[in-house]
Amino acid sequence: GENVEQHPSTLSVQEGDSAVIKCTYSDSASNYFPWYKQELGKGPQLIIDIRSNVGEKKDQRIAVTLNKTAKHFSLHITETQPEDSAVYFCAASIYDMRFGAGTRLTVKP
């Protein structure tokens, strides 16, 4: 089955800096790659996604890139703010979704 690896497991940045989280997947048939943000005590929330026919997608301060050849995709957050502090999960899907282990992002004011 699909295996998703996510790095780093923890990331600390200063407010205003950029943050990058990277994921790799094993199954070349995966065609949908969402990113979730989980705040303390809540369920994961979809923040952005990308499909395999697209190389990059942006939504305000967040962007996701996909390299199908290398089987990796990344989340980029620019101009980070304290409210960006959370755990972020990547996932890869053909029919069912497999998640990475998560990255705890801390944005220091």
Place this chain on the structure above:
Amino acid sequence: DAGITQSPRHKVTETGTPVTLRCHQTENHRYMYWYRQDPGHGLRLIHYSYGVKDTDKGEVSDGYSVSRSKTEDFLLTLESATSSQTSVYFCAIRRGTENYGYTFGSGTRLTVV
């Protein structure tokens, strides 16, 4: 969140007792999922359902069973709870047929003592 309710939110139970967690949706979606979340493992799929009485196993299904007798309810049962099943359990729905992100409930924190 968005029409998904999990109950209970917190539960403490003893080893060997049966436990049932409930997921209720108000939006009539076909696909529903149960995940468990543990540190270092992310979210792992336990069971999923693709319609009333249609269910299948995920990657960590041992010790769990599910039932879906109505579109809106998806139940997860631990037949005989063990300490290794202490976890946070999330229910999710998928709004499309495929390649759509999931919407998660708020979770149930289960502690088996």
